[in-house]
Amino acid sequence: MKIIVVIPTYNEANNVPPLAAELWGLDIPNLSILVVDDNSPDGTADVVDDLVEHSRAEISVMRRPGKMGLGTAYRDGFKKAIEMGADVIIQMDADFSHSPSYIPKMLEELQNCDCVVGSRYVEGGSLDERWSLGRYLLSWWANSIYTRLILGTRQRDTTAGFKAWRRETLQGMGLDRVHSNGYDFQVEMTYLAEKLGYLIVEIPIHFEDRRIGQSKMNMKVKLESALKVWNIMWRHRRLRPQDRMPIAPEIIPAAE
Numbered sequence: 001m002k003i004i005v006v007i008p009t010y011n012e013a014n015n016v017p018p019l020a021a022e023l024w025g026l027d028i029p030n031l032s033i034l035v036v037d038d039n040s041p042d043g044t045a046d047v048v049d050d051l052v053e054h055s056r057a058e059i060s061v062m063r064r065p066g067k068m069g070l071g072t073a074y075r076d077g078f079k080k081a082i083e084m085g086a087d088v089i090i091q092m093d094a095d096f097s098h099s100p101s102y103i104p105k106m107l108e109e110l111q112n113c114d115c116v117v118g119s120r121y122v123e124g125g126s127l128d129e130r131w132s133l134g135r136y137l138l139s140w141w142a143n144s145i146y147t148r149l150i151l152g153t154r155q156r157d158t159t160a161g162f163k164a165w166r167r168e169t170l171q172g173m174g175l176d177r178v179h180s181n182g183y184d185f186q187v188e189m190t191y192l193a194e195k196l197g198y199l200i201v202e203i204p205i206h207f208e209d210r211r212i213g214q215s216k217m218n219m220k221v222k223l224e225s226a227l228k229v230w231n232i233m234w235r236h237r238r239l240r241p242q243d244r245m246p247i248a249p250e251i252i253p254a255a256e
């Protein structure tokens with residue numbers, strides 16, 4: 001079973017090497033890393049190239065010409081991972097908010113469902129201690145109440161960015177149906193997967209604030225994402241499990 005961890009990056013040169021080391025340290029056979037970099041001014045892609053050259057474990061970088069947003073980074077990365085033959089595709093941030101230590105549990109759970117989500121808002125999940133009560137409540141309300149009420153989804157952490165997908169789930173969802181570009185991408189993926197009848201399991205995680213570098217999230221982005229939830233609902237409201245995309249059979253080379 002081939003596992004590819006897709007990591008979108010914008011100015012994460014100091015995070016990628018220690019993150020890659022932690023991922024390889026898990027000792028999961030056939031795990032490789034695909035970094036999707038948007039021409040980060042801090043040279044993140046060159047740092048990955050250096051890793052390609054100097055490490056024995058598998059890592060590659062997809063270079064995009066400029067900052068085009070998290071959503072398209074994941075879409076491009078997922079398509080590439082499928083092309084590379086991944087059976088399981090893991091998505092995570094580069095900044096250690098998503099601890100690699102949860103990955104073995106995610107892979108175990110994925111044997112019995114279509115997608116596993118590392119969740120801050122199920123029992124046992126938690127957020128960085130440095131978050132104020134107000135910030136926590138706003139995030140919890142946005143994720144577990146506002147978005148869920150509009151979309152009618154079961155998933156509690158609707159903007160979670162730490163997930164493990166079966167290849168067939170992403171193929172059946174049809175990545176070209178996904179339009180969101182920024183943080184609303186996570187919400188759209190959740191809604192689409194649930195509408196198409198895929199089984200999503202949330203496992204609790206502790207979400208730590210980024211260790212190094214700066215967040216690309218701000219109040220304007222949060223407000224925009226909140227409005228976009230309506231758009232996502234409108235676009236996909238009629239989808240049913242029978243609307244899953246057909247999965248093309250593997251082309252098996254004919255025997256000589």
Ligand SMILES: Nc1nc2c(ncn2[C@@H]2O[C@H](COP(=O)(O)OP(=O)(O)O)[C@@H](O)[C@H]2O)c(=O)[nH]1
Pocket residue numbers: 007008009010011012036037038067068069070073092093094095097210214215216217
């Ligand atoms: N390729 C790419 N990665 C991005 C972009 N915006 C954010 N990221 C990456 O997406 C992940 C999450 O972003 P982050 O700033 O940590 O968001 P936050 O955790 O919500 O504050 C990080 O690995 C970022 O480097 C983008 O436009 N393009």
Ligand SMILES: [Mg+2]
Pocket residue numbers: 093095097210215
């Ligand atoms: Mg972050």
